[in-house]
Structure formats: structure tokens, C-alpha cells
Amino acid sequence: MDYGYEQGRCLMDEITCIEAVLHDISEYVVDRYSQRDTLTVSTKASPTDFLTEVDIAVQRRIVEHLSAAYPSDILIAEESGLDSFKGSLPPRCWMIDPIDGTQNFLRGLFPEFGVSIGFLVDGKPVAGGVLFPVSQDLFLSECGSGAFRNGKRMKVSQVDRLQEARVDIDFGALSYRHEYRKHAQGLLEVVGQVRSYGCSVMGFFCQVADGQQDAYIPFNVKPWDVAAGILLVEEAGGGKVTAFNGDSVNPFLSERIGIVSNAPLHSKCVELLGWM
Amino acid sequence: MDYGYEQGRCLMDEITCIEAVLHDISEYVVDRYSQRDTLTVSTKASPTDFLTEVDIAVQRRIVEHLSAAYPSDILIAEESGLDSFKGSLPPRCWMIDPIDGTQNFLRGLFPEFGVSIGFLVDGKPVAGGVLFPVSQDLFLSECGSGAFRNGKRMKVSQVDRLQEARVDIDFGALSYRHEYRKHAQGLLEVVGQVRSYGCSVMGFFCQVADGQQDAYIPFNVKPWDVAAGILLVEEAGGGKVTAFNGDSVNPFLSERIGIVSNAPLHSKCVELLGWM
Numbered sequence: 001m002d003y004g005y006e007q008g009r010c011l012m013d014e015i016t017c018i019e020a021v022l023h024d025i026s027e028y029v030v031d032r033y034s035q036r037d038t039l040t041v042s043t044k045a046s047p048t049d050f051l052t053e054v055d056i057a058v059q060r061r062i063v064e065h066l067s068a069a070y071p072s073d074i075l076i077a078e079e080s081g082l083d084s085f086k087g088s089l090p091p092r093c094w095m096i097d098p099i100d101g102t103q104n105f106l107r108g109l110f111p112e113f114g115v116s117i118g119f120l121v122d123g124k125p126v127a128g129g130v131l132f133p134v135s136q137d138l139f140l141s142e143c144g145s146g147a148f149r150n151g152k153r154m155k156v157s158q159v160d161r162l163q164e165a166r167v168d169i170d171f172g173a174l175s176y177r178h179e180y181r182k183h184a185q186g187l188l189e190v191v192g193q194v195r196s197y198g199c200s201v202m203g204f205f206c207q208v209a210d211g212q213q214d215a216y217i218p219f220n221v222k223p224w225d226v227a228a229g230i231l232l233v234e235e236a237g238g239g240k241v242t243a244f245n246g247d248s249v250n251p252f253l254s255e256r257i258g259i260v261s262n263a264p265l266h267s268k269c270v271e272l273l274g275w276m
Numbered sequence: 277m278d279y280g281y282e283q284g285r286c287l288m289d290e291i292t293c294i295e296a297v298l299h300d301i302s303e304y305v306v307d308r309y310s311q312r313d314t315l316t317v318s319t320k321a322s323p324t325d326f327l328t329e330v331d332i333a334v335q336r337r338i339v340e341h342l343s344a345a346y347p348s349d350i351l352i353a354e355e356s357g358l359d360s361f362k363g364s365l366p367p368r369c370w371m372i373d374p375i376d377g378t379q380n381f382l383r384g385l386f387p388e389f390g391v392s393i394g395f396l397v398d399g400k401p402v403a404g405g406v407l408f409p410v411s412q413d414l415f416l417s418e419c420g421s422g423a424f425r426n427g428k429r430m431k432v433s434q435v436d437r438l439q440e441a442r443v444d445i446d447f448g449a450l451s452y453r454h455e456y457r458k459h460a461q462g463l464l465e466v467v468g469q470v471r472s473y474g475c476s477v478m479g480f481f482c483q484v485a486d487g488q489q490d491a492y493i494p495f496n497v498k499p500w501d502v503a504a505g506i507l508l509v510e511e512a513g514g515g516k517v518t519a520f521n522g523d524s525v526n527p528f529l530s531e532r533i534g535i536v537s538n539a540p541l542h543s544k545c546v547e548l549l550g551w552m
Binding site: 163169171173174177178181188189190191192193194195196197 | 439445447449450453454457464465466467468469470471472473
């Protein structure tokens with residue numbers, strides 16, 4: 001398979017490594033997806049928070065590959081149980097989501113699940129990749145070089161009126177929905193098309209980066225959900241990812257995210273979400 | 277390709293015909309999808325209401341096939357411009373949506389678009405099929421015989437508490453969203469997981485039929501959006517499709533739809549939507 005990452009660019013070792021790892025696990029994931037009825041499945045925090053043997057196996061394979069290539073780097077991965085990081089930011093760190101959208105993997109009508117790998121230096125994402133294995137859609141970016149979908153440069157949309165915008169609003173869990181909805185109310189009244197795809201966080205970072213959606217308002221995301229996504233959006237012609245009040249964020253501050261947008265809509269979203 | 281519709285059942289001619297037509301157009305749609313950047317596209321009622329040459333070509337092919345097989349039957353199709361029917365209900369009638377989800381066909385990250393064909397006798401759906409060409413997911417049903425996904429009998433979920441339910445709420449267009457949201461408010465406060473996939477009406481009828489989702493609250497659907505879907509849900513172990521106030525509906529009364537559910541949740545949805 002040729003993922004067609006653009007020729008002639010100055011590639012970091014890390015982005016080449018990300019592409020190789022995603023390539024490496026692709027066939028396995030597609031094969032297991034086709035036999036998903038036979039998988040061993042358990043649940044995590046809630047009855048709809050699933051864990052399959054595929055999450056574990058994919059994570060193990062990615063961790064093995066990255067540990068061999070960069071033995072001193074810190075690895076943070078969804079299924080390792082570590083979801084926050086105390087102390088000073090590590091100089092080199094990887095964030096891995098082996099299957100984002102496990103519920104969709106198991107039950108979904110459509111293959112909305114992805115594998116995400118982000119590489120951070122001093123807390124800032126500098127290389128990232130997301131692969132949707134069934135459709136073979138590959139999203140790659142490195143800091144300063146743009147963001148690419150299957151080798152084609154991506155650009156966020158230029159929609160600047162909320163009345164014409166397509167915005168994904170994550171309504172989240174019941175435990176915090178009431179508070180969240182109070183803030184989202186203003187946006188719900190003026191956005192042209194409201195979508196809510198729920199668990200496919202990476203998908204909707206990718207949709208904003210590729211201009212298919214104009215903004216995404218997530219809540220309660222985890223570092224591995226956003227490490228590659230933030231870079232993809234920011235490198236796709238200047239998309240923005242901030243806290244609800246417009247403050248800058250990074251994957252280590254994922255609990256404050258926030259607003260993901262094409263940039264022209266960003267200040268309007270900050271104003272309407274009223275999270276000042 | 278073998279769609280695997282269950283062996284040994286007493287098949288009506290019409291369901292066999294639906295399966296054959298969907299089979300017939302499948303390869304063409306997948307081929308055009310893979311070359312979607314080269315398509316001729318125009319818009320219909322609004323700037324996001326797209327029409328492609330594929331919608332037209334698929335509809336023509338389906339109409340030709342059905343007209344040859346049943347020359348006296350009435351055909352109602354999305355791209356023919358006819359969206360309502362005056363006078364008494366026709367004894368035999370077909371409703372066709374050549375591509376449900378044209379925007380997704382053109383721009384979507386995931387192939388959430390389907391081809392839908394419903395056959396009605398005296399206004400009541402008696403046979404229906406929906407094909408998602410890219411994933412080759414085929415949904416078929418005939419009245420009294422159950423509903424099947426790729427040959428496997430479907431059954432709606434048994435979730436009976438809204439707190440545990442996954443419900444798709446269509447927020448619709450700005451012109452009627454404010455009124456609609458007033459009614460949806462109560463549901464938004466108590467549903468476990470809120471989703472809003474927007475234009476994929478057929479997909480979410482199919483998701484309720486196959487138990488992947490527990491209810492779907494559409495608004496402003498058209499006859500060809502629902503003709504096959506109603507049958508699929510009702511035949512999948514007794515799912516329900518009604519008006520917001522619980523009254524019975526059929527595709528000719530699509531403007532009143534409504535509530536699509538697994539049945540155990542239905543009366544709670546009627547109560548909370550408050551559309552009495």
C-alpha cells in the first residue's frame with residue numbers, strides 16, 4: 001500500500017515512524033473488524049465503555065515499535081490506564097489511542113473508528129497520524145509542514161457565518177450534560193447544521209482539518225484523543241483548538257478542550273459558549 | 277456477490293426484484309464514489325442540498341428496472357420532483373431514494389449514504405430494501421416475515437430506560453429548529469447518549485432496526501426517506517414508528533414523523549416530546 005505522503009518534503013524520523021506503524025497494524029485491524037463477532041470484549045468505566053482484545057493488541061504492537069525506535073521516550077496510551085501526567089512536561093513523549101471508537105468498531109453500521117498516534121516535544125505536538133483502517137484514510141502532519149489526507153494537502157473551510165456552518169456538538173454524558181448544555185444553548189440557536197457523532201473524536205478533528213465540518217465542540221476529551229488531532233487542525237491552513245474561553249491548550253490540558261474550528265468561526269464560538 | 281437473504285422463505289416477487297435492483301446498481305455507485313472529485317454537481321432547494329449525476333443515473337436505472345417489471349405501478353422518487361401525493365392512495369406504489377446522504381457521498385469522511393426502495397400496497401409498506409454500497413450492507417424486509425441485514429435477522433434493542441438509551445435527535449434546519457428544540461428539550465435532559473447524524477435518515481432507521489441505536493427522532497422527512505425504513509423497523513421484532521403524539525403514520529404522512537423506536541421506549545418519548 002502506498003499512503004502517498006507528499007514527496008520531496010523534509011521528513012522528521014518521527015513522522016516516517018508514525019506512518020510505518022500505522023501501515024503495520026492496518027491489515028490486522030481490518031481483519032479483526034471483519035471477524036468482530038468472535039472478539040473477547042470487556043467494559044471499563046461504564047457499561048458502554050468497551051475494551052476489546054484488538055485495542056490491547058494494537059496498543060502492544062504500537063508500543064513495541066515505538067519503544068524499539070525511541071527507547072528513552074515516554075509513552076502514554078489509552079489502554080495503559082494512565083490519563084494524566086504530573087510534574088514537568090517530558091521533553092519527548094508519544095500519545096497513542098489504539099482504537100478510537102471501540103463501540104463503533106464493535107457495533108457500528110459504519111467504520112467510524114481510527115488509530116491515533118501523536119508525538120510531542122516539551123508538551124507540544126510536533127508529529128501526528130490518524131488512520132481509519134477500513135476506508136484506508138490516512139491523516140498525517142508534522143509541525144510547520146502542513147497536514148495531509150492520503151498525500152493531499154488539507155485546508156480548513158473558510159465558512160465565517162455560523163448560520164452556514166456545520167458544527168459537531170458533543171452532548172456528552174448525563175452527569176455533566178445539563179451544565180454543558182447551558183453553555184451550548186446559544187450555539188444551538190444559530191448554527192446552520194448541528195451534528196453529534198459522539199465518540200468519534202478523531203474523526204471530527206479530521207473532518208475540521210479537511211474542511212468537511214467547520215467546527216467541533218468536544219467535552220471531556222483525553223490526551224490521546226487530541227494529541228494528533230490538534231496538530232492536524234492547526235497545520236491545515238491555520239485551524240484553531242483552544243479552551244472554551246479561547247485560552248491556548250495542549251494535550252496535557254485536554255480537560256479544558258474546548259473549541260476546534262476553522263479559525264474564522266472561532267471568536268464567535270468563544271463568545272456564544274460563554275465559558276469565560 | 278451473495279447478499280445472503282435468508283433461505284427457505286416464501287418470497288414475494290417484489291422483494292426479489294428490490295434485491296436484484298440494489299445488486300444491479302451497487303458496482304456503479306461504488307465506482308462513481310471512488311471518482312467523486314470528477315462529478316457534475318448542482319444544488320436544489322438550499323446551498324447544502326446537492327444533486328449529482330449519480331443520483332440521476334441511479335434513479336433512472338431503478339425506474340427503468342421497476343417500470344419494466346411492473347408497468348402499471350406508480351413510482352415516486354426523490355429526484356423526480358414529486359414529494360406529495362393528492363387523492364386516494366394508489367393500490368401499488370414504489371418509493372425510491374437513489375442516494376440518501378448526497379452530501380456525505382460528496383464530502384464525507386465515512387460512506388454514510390444508502391440507496392432505498394420501498395414498495396407499498398394501499399399506502400402501506402410491504403417490501404423494502406436499503407443498500408449501503410461502499411460497505412455492502414444490505415437491509416431487506418417484507419411484511420410479516422421479519423427484517424434482515426445481510427441475511428441475518430434483525431431485532432430492535434430491549435433498552436427500556438432513557439438514561440441508558442442511545443438516541444439520534446435530528447436538530448434540522450434553522451427555520452424550524454427553535455420550535456423543534458422546545459419539544460426536544462425534555463429528551464435532551466434524560467437520554468444517556470445523544471447523537472445527531474443529520475442527513476443519514478436511512479442509516480438511522482437501519483440502526484434502530486438492527487439494535488445499534490434505541491430511538492431516532494427525525495423531523496421533516498420525505499416519503500422516500502421512510503418507505504423502506506418504516507417496514508425495516510416494524511419488522512425487526514416490533515419496533516415502532518409514529519407521529520410525535522403517538523398516532524400511526526405511513527410514508528404518505530411523512531411530514532408527521534416523528535418517533536422511531538425500539539418500542540419499550542416509545543411511550544416515554546411521546547410523553548417527553550410533548551407534541552400532543
